Amino acid sequence: MSVFRGLSAFPITPADPMGRADAAALRTLLQRLRIAGVDSVGLLGSTGGYAYLNRTERQRILEVALDEIGGAVPVIVGVGALRTDEAQALATHAGGAGAAGLLLAPVSYTPLTEDEVYQHFAAVTEASDLPICIYNNPSTTHFSFSLPLLERLAQLPGIGAVKMPLPADGDFGAEIARLRDALPAGFVIGHSGDWGAAASLLAGADGFFSVAAGLLPEPFLRLGRAAMAGDAAQTGRLDAAFGPLWELFRQFGSLRVVHMATGILGLTEAQPPRPILPLPETERERVVAALAALEAI
Template identity: 35%
Template sequence: MSILGPLVAYLPTPRGSEGEVRTEPLEDLADRAIRAGASGIAVLGSTGGYPYLTPAERRLTVEAAVAAADGRVPVVAGVGAFTTDEVVVHTIVAERAGAAAVLLPTLAYLRLTDDEVIGLVEDVADAAQVPVWLYHNPVTTSFRYEVDTLVRAARVPGVGGVKDRGSDATELDARIRALVAQVPATVEVGCSGDVFGADGLLAGARTWHSGLASVLPAWYVAVATAAADGRADEARALMTRLAPVAELVVSLGGPRAVHAVARLTGVDAGVLPAPLRPVDGAGVTALAVALDALGDTPAL
């Protein structure tokens, strides 16, 4: 049985002009995603800007998301940090704040070895009281999980899922099929990326983890629902319409572009933490054109 369901929306962390975390718009983002049909929400992922937050701000963010979810869907909390001790502390705090699972990226200044990553997974899973999700994101962490290493990590007791990605639909399809065939049945195979997630679901993944779903939740729910139900033609047709927006978001820098999409759609996502800067005028114009061409949200 799927723990998280077909779509987890990864929320940005709204900040005010002084850099403070603003819980009201965060709760609104969470509620909006849940009402649109997201089967889970996540905070403190890449879209949430976890490296830019203090421990106290992280705790506040998880507490606000859990309060907004109010038991309707599970809340996943990112726990990435440079040292194992920090990750364990973030894990304990997230658990106490009500997170249903924690997301473990391979954050490091020096590129980690396979054995170091396995050691990190073992230490965190041993300390955790909730399932640990393994996060493969070589773009931001510089560590690439080969399938064999990810399978090895997924077999660590306490691991509840993997969030994998591929450079294109073909690679993602192959990775998901290999993982589904090799990881324990208790481990939920998921995929990330705003562009190829439907392909991952059609290949056998049970969950699509998406940052853009936080500001376009109804669209992503429609695609994920069709893909999870095996309606491949419908899922791909919907994704063809959504792809110009998703591809622009990737090219403009995911978290920055998610904030820009939020502004264009009238959603309060706050400001970016310095030194990050908003998408420039040309990028905003391109996003506005793509969103206009996208048209009305499809009916479920």
């Protein structure tokens, strides 16, 4: 079974203003995910601030995570980087350290062509034997994968999944059908953008890559398991309880919201990496209320 199937939890990376991770706080976050029983942990995704950390720190963070939960929960690690050689080095280290899979986004300053992205991915597949999930996140990378490019990448060894943004038209079923028709059998199709989790999983996605699962794994797992089982009524009830949190995510971006929420929960006082500013204190009551709405589900 692919490591990318199921419900993957993406936690923040607690770090100081200099980008040094707080290993103890990270271990606390990871313990919660292990105890809850998430299917995998997505370390150093966008919510994990990978783009704001240097290679040495990213490698140390992975080693801490694997020491804490390796062997108990599969760890997927983000290896996106501006330079191809940097992404290759991160991928090679991840394989040697014991990660279960890689998440690769086409990070760039200069806009990339499709051939440049293809060659970038091909080079990373040569650096590691770990399975790779394509990270299609145009809101941050400003690159959107076309269907022909996904078809081409799916032929590379090791590339077996795609993490898609929410479809602009909201038609998850049609998008998943198009992808299944074009991609090899068994290729894993999942989404991110937590307010779309219920619709994505009810429509038949193979998994979901969730920020909320990294913060509140138990309630999110109840939502995700209900949706994957096709229980629309239960999914709707649970999704409604998440509504206040989804609204905050849409308005402010999940990274800012989750940092404040981890502080409210007493898990870490770490702030987002600058230049990203913390969520305004005027929104604290809304975050408290959103967390309270999920306590009873």
